[in-house]
Amino acid sequence: MMKKIKTICIIDDDPIFRFGTIKMMETVQLSLNFLVYKNGKDAYDQLLPKLQLNTNLPDAILLDLNMPVMDGWQFLDELVKISMAENIPIYIVSSSVDNRDIKKAKTYKMVNKYIIKPFSIPKIKELIEELENQD
Structure with a gap:
């Protein structure tokens, strides 16, 4: 059964990447919601209560590694x-x-894949298909 992807969390300090990714994702799948954070700390602080309550969790997290305040590795840790x-x-x-x-990245169980920027429509289509086919 295909899972409906509703919410994607983007954690990246680059506004151009964030904007472009949202635009491309909306092209591939119209009804997406986005949780967008500029660094790992903001993301962690906002996601923690959702995780503790197990509610309104994103279907996937797109995580940048090199960010100020708290980088991707610190966020994963x-x-x-x-x-x-x-x-x-x-x-x-x-x-x-x-x-x-x-x-x-492979040492973290929760990391599905390592994608090298830039993003493209085919890469996004592949990612959404992969998410929808997960059980």
Whole structure:
């Protein structure tokens, strides 16, 4: 059965990436909601109550690695402490092509995939299809 994707969380400090990703995602699937945060700390502070109540959780998180305040790795390190968070697939979306980053991402159970920027409509279609087909 296909899962309906309703909410995507974007954690990225780049306003152009955030804007472009939302526009492309809306092109692929019209009825999406977005939770958008500029850094891991804002995202964590806002997502924590949702996780604790297990309510209004995003269907996926698109996570940048290099951000001010709290970067993607620090965000993941906080998130792994919360058992409910294991149910949210995380996609690292980074401009880093460093193999160490890609390897490190694989050490987190909750990270589904490492996607190298820039995003494109085909990459987004693939991501949404993958999310819809998860059980």
